Amino acid sequence: SAVISQKPSRDICQRGTSLTIQCQVDSQVTMMFWYRQQPGQSLTLIATANQGSEATYESGFVIDKFPISRPNLTFSTLTVSNMSPEDSSIYLCSANPSGANVLTFGAGSRLTVL
Amino acid sequence: KQEVTQIPAALSVPEGENLVLNCSFTDSAIYNLQWFRQDPGKGLTSLLLIQSSQREQTSGRLNASLDKSSGRSTLYIAASQPGDSATYLCAVLDNYGQNFVFGPGTRLSVLP
Numbered sequence: 001s002a003v004i005s006q007k008p009s010r011d012i013c014q015r016g017t018s019l020t021i022q023c024q025v026d027s028q029v030t031m032m033f034w035y036r037q038q039p040g041q042s043l044t045l046i047a048t049a050n051q052g053s054e055a056t057y058e059s060g061f062v063i064d065k066f067p068i069s070r071p072n073l074t075f076s077t078l079t080v081s082n083m084s085p086e087d088s089s090i091y092l093c094s095a096n097p098s099g100a101n102v103l104t105f106g107a108g109s110r111l112t113v114l
Numbered sequence: 115k116q117e118v119t120q121i122p123a124a125l126s127v128p129e130g131e132n133l134v135l136n137c138s139f140t141d142s143a144i145y146n147l148q149w150f151r152q153d154p155g156k157g158l159t160s161l162l163l164i165q166s167s168q169r170e171q172t173s174g175r176l177n178a179s180l181d182k183s184s185g186r187s188t189l190y191i192a193a194s195q196p197g198d199s200a201t202y203l204c205a206v207l208d209n210y211g212q213n214f215v216f217g218p219g220t221r222l223s224v225l226p
Binding site: 001006010033041042043045048090092094101102103104105106107108110 | 145146148150155156157158159160163203205207212213214216217218219
């Protein structure tokens with residue numbers, strides 16, 4: 001099965017700054033997904049990133065706040081912009097390797113905004 | 115809109131007990147269902163995948179069943195161990211193969 005590397009694993013950031021999270025898959029995948037998990041909550045899908053096209057954002061999430069890049073079939077980034085304490089969460093990237101309709105996850109990025 | 119619920123929200127058992135975690139979904143038109151484990155502050159690890167045409171899957175001490183018509187899945191853990199302590203989440207994939215919907219999870223504590 002695919003291995004997904006995600007970094008940073010954790011960070012502490014100041015209000016108003018931006019942080020970019022990187023996600024690398026060890027095989028080519030068509031779709032990559034970015035999730036947010038707020039403290040004590042389940043996963044909420046932020047957006048789906050396809051290579052060569054704009055990411056598709058879920059209701060409540062906008063590109064200006066969470067810009068996503070997908071430059072090739074193995075890599076994606078999520079930026080959390082102009083951060084506030086409410087953005088403190090675990091951010092997870094995942095992929096659907098080989099179109100098998102099975103989700104594989106990175107280890108997550110735990111973000112704390114002061 | 116698909117909704118996934120999990121009962122109980124939290125469970126604490128002594129080591130060695132067999133236990134059942136429950137997952138319910140409102141729309142039976144699913145492609146598959148996946149059970150995950152999440153350790154605190156970490157990512158998700160896939161445990162079992164059940165395709166919509168299957169009734170159950172087994173891996174070691176874990177057995178997952180699926181009753182698509184009633185919108186339910188169970189995860190059975192045999193002879194629980196302290197290392198099983200984690201949050202267990204289920205997720206369903208819709209029939210279009212595009213949208214994964216997660217349940218809120220069950221937080222399991224296995225006491226030595």
